[in-house]
Amino acid sequence: MKPISTLPVSFLQSLHCSHCGTPDSAFVLQHTSRCCQAPLVADYDLTEPVSKEIINQQEHSMWRYAALLPLLNQAHRASLGEGLTPLLTLPHLAAQYGFASLLLKDEGQNPTGSFKARGLSMAVSKALELGVKGCIIPTAGNAGVALAAYCARAGLSATVVMPRHTPAAFREECYWYGADVELVDGLISDCGAWVRQLNAQGALLDISTLKEPYRLEGKKTMGYEIAEQLEWRLPEVLLYPAGGGTGLIGIWKAFQEMKKIGWLAPEVPLPRMVAVQAANCCPLVETYEGRQASCQGYQGRPTLANGLAVPHPLGEALMLQVLHESNGTVVSIQEEEMLTGMRELGRREGLFVAPEGAAVWMAARHLLATGWLRADEQVLLLNTGNGQKYLENVAGRAHH
Numbered sequence: 039m040k041p042i043s044t045l046p047v048s049f050l051q052s053l054h055c056s057h058c059g060t061p062d063s064a065f066v067l068q069h070t071s072r073c074c075q076a077p078l079v080a081d082y083d084l085t086e087p088v089s090k091e092i093i094n095q096q097e098h099s100m101w102r103y104a105a106l107l108p109l110l111n112q113a114h115r116a117s118l119g120e121g122l123t124p125l126l127t128l129p130h131l132a133a134q135y136g137f138a139s140l141l142l143k144d145e146g147q148n149p150t151g152s153f154k155a156r157g158l159s160m161a162v163s164k165a166l167e168l169g170v171k172g173c174i175i176p177t178a179g180n181a182g183v184a185l186a187a188y189c190a191r192a193g194l195s196a197t198v199v200m201p202r203h204t205p206a207a208f209r210e211e212c213y214w215y216g217a218d219v220e221l222v223d224g225l226i227s228d229c230g231a232w233v234r235q236l237n238a239q240g241a242l243l244d245i246s247t248l249k250e251p252y253r254l255e256g257k258k259t260m261g262y263e264i265a266e267q268l269e270w271r272l273p274e275v276l277l278y279p280a281g282g283g284t285g286l287i288g289i290w291k292a293f294q295e296m297k298k299i300g301w302l303a304p305e306v307p308l309p310r311m312v313a314v315q316a317a318n319c320c321p322l323v324e325t326y327e328g329r330q331a332s333c334q335g336y337q338g339r340p341t342l343a344n345g346l347a348v349p350h351p352l353g354e355a356l357m358l359q360v361l362h363e364s365n366g367t368v369v370s371i372q373e374e375e376m377l378t379g380m381r382e383l384g385r386r387e388g389l390f391v392a393p394e395g396a397a398v399w400m401a402a403r404h405l406l407a408t409g410w411l412r413a414d415e416q417v418l419l420l421n422t423g424n425g426q427k428y429l430e431n432v433a434g435r436a437h438h
């Protein structure tokens with residue numbers, strides 16, 4: 039093991055194409071891979087074990103793992119205190135439904151109210167480090183708000199392109215951070231097409247999910263935190279609301295990295311990973327269950343869980359790989375069920391969660407009812423957002 043004093047600020051080493059494995063430089067501005075136009079993934083020099091002492095215990099944010107993150111000069115860090123969110127127990131719902139151990143990581147407590155803060159803090163910090171002046175993003179809502187906030191913090195311009203039907207709170211918050219907001223009829227895929235048109239000259243960095251390599255690195259910190267918060271063991275099942283899939287892919291990447299550097303002992307089993315989608319837009323379910331070869335031609339509809347309305351995720355293959363490698367599964371949840379989940383988490387546990395988080399809870403109930411999940415297994419739910427920005431769509435529905 040290397041002595042702490044000789045450790046670099048970041049172990050970042052290179053990038054590789056997630057499709058064919060071709061390596062590329064991590065030290066210049068990159069988008070998708072040149073060989074396959076697939077997502078690029080960051081690699082670190084993890085050939086030797088790494089002491090847990092590199093975790094900066096003074097740092098109460100995701101930046102406590104800075105050595106395993108890609109920022110080279112911490113002066114470029116755009117941070118609002120993202121990460122290190124609480125891992126809560128859900129004692130009342132666990133007792134009611136018969137779960138031995140039910141945990142919820144509450145990402146709604148992040149700056150700007152969602153887990154998107156992690157990815158955008160990381161991506162904007164790297165954009166600043168690599169000399170970018172402005173960023174553009176297609177978004178279902180939360181990622182746009184986070185981009186706007188972190189660009190304000192970093193002194194970069196932000197252009198946010200979101201569906202016109204997104205609740206007003208999302209675009210209003212973007213305005214307060216000084217971002218340009220474009221509204222588009224359709225889903226995030228239509229926003230993506232508009233981004234490509236607006237940014238045809240490439241003047242702005244396109245921060246679309248997995249079209250640059252660093253949002254993923256921010257998201258992976260959820261995996262590091264889960265392991266640290268559970269004292270270096272992991273739950274048996276982890277449920278995540280998958281849209282573009284960076285969280286699912288990032289958490290799994292974190293688990294692999296921790297195995298490599300010895301923070302997770304070889305005998306510690308990895309969780310079965312569950313991707314939860316909205317029945318209104320569930321391309322992954324359709325592909326996973328063999329009803330389509332890929333998400334390419336999938337037609338999605340809007341859902342209360344805006345973040346899950348992603349009909350053509352670029353990371354589909356990577357998400358499927360996580361589900362296969364982990365012996366996981368996919369579940370889709372109806373709109374009414376999300377409201378039921380929001381009511382249950384609100385009334386029984388005091389949590390006002392995003393519909394995405396409520397979908398995850400309802401998926402756990404389904405999997406217990408079907409026997410896929412055993413009552414004695416430890417189950418961890420990721421609530422990815424705060425319910426407040428969705429109020430416009432759920433107002434008046436707190437009672438049946």
Ligand SMILES: Cc1ncc(COP(=O)(O)O)c(C=O)c1O
Binds near residue numbers: 154279284285394
């Ligand atoms: C609250 C919330 N949950 C989940 C997601 C889906 O996240 P990912 O694209 O990482 O799968 C989003 C994305 O917009 C979101 O806003």
Ligand SMILES: [Zn+2]
Binds near residue numbers: 056059074076
């Ligand atoms: Zn390739």
